[in-house]
Amino acid sequence: MPFLELSIACSASDEARVETALTELGALSVSLLDAADAENERAILEPGVGETPLWADIILLALFPDGTHDGLLLHALDAYDNGIDWSRAECRTVADQDWERAWLDQFEPMRFGERTWIIPWHREAPAEAEHGIIIRLDPGLAFGSGTHATTALCLQWLDSLDLAGKTMLDFGCGSGILALAALKLGAAAAVGVDNDPQALLASHDNAERNGVAERLQVFLPEQEPAKTYPVVVANILATALIALVDTLAARTEPGGVIALSGILKGQEHEVLAAYAPHFDTLTVTQQDDWIRISGRKR
Secondary structure: OEEEEEEEEEEHHHHHHHHHHHHHOOOOEEEEEEHHHOOOOOOOEOOOOOOOOOOOEEEEEEEEOOOOOHHHHHHHHHHHOOOOOHHHOEEEEEEHHHHHHHHHHHOOOEEEOOOEEEEEOOOOOOHHHOOOEEEEEOOOOOOOOOOOHHHHHHHHHHHOOOOOOOEEEEEOOOOOHHHHHHHHOOOOEEEEEOOOHHHHHHHHHHHHHOOOHHHEEEEOHHHOOOOOEEEEEEEOOHHHHHHOHHHHHHHEEEEEEEEEEEEEOOOHHHHHHHHOOOEEEEEEEEEOOEEEEEEEEO
């Protein structure tokens, strides 16, 4: 199946802003390329954990579903954020093997915290993973693979918890990677919520392939049962976290713990202010330009 690929050059300082606009307008994945290497063969890369590039100039490569009209997309991007010069963007149609093969070649086993490993199916587990827990992912869209700092921050937090026998809520589950990690780390059950039906299918498929499907339930937001959980994770945008504060606070049982991610550096103050009335010991953890806030429900 072909895809529409949009490429746009920007400065490192604008990278997060451009990536947010692309994601909000439906990008299936967003990858980064050093603009200085643009004359070479274009490998589609997503920086590994702790490897946010220090490049002054970056090319972002965004994939959109087949049939996306490039002119309408550029118009929508300009309406979303007219502070970016979208006229510099270039669009082309690419076959799936153009990007999937490149991503597959780059995806190496990764460890998060002390125990948790994300390993693609085509790679052998390293010796260090022998006594850890392993989550297997198929080649596919890099988004949600664990390589983004927001996902890494949540995986590290889950790895630090005693999840034995607990039920976990993954709000904005995407590929389901955080729910899978919780189940592999000993959680009795997990619930994934996402407003994208394709994300729910991906979560269920990944759970089946990892042998934990019977312990994972997935719901659209309007279908999610109103329950409380001892462990809640929400890896979404800061604006959405603030809008959902009452929902996420209500989903966390008294004494339960929560982790909030998808927060850019500088946005944490608003999120902290929104959640402080509900949670104690709110802690800020930073990786690259991204923030995780964790706390315990009063």
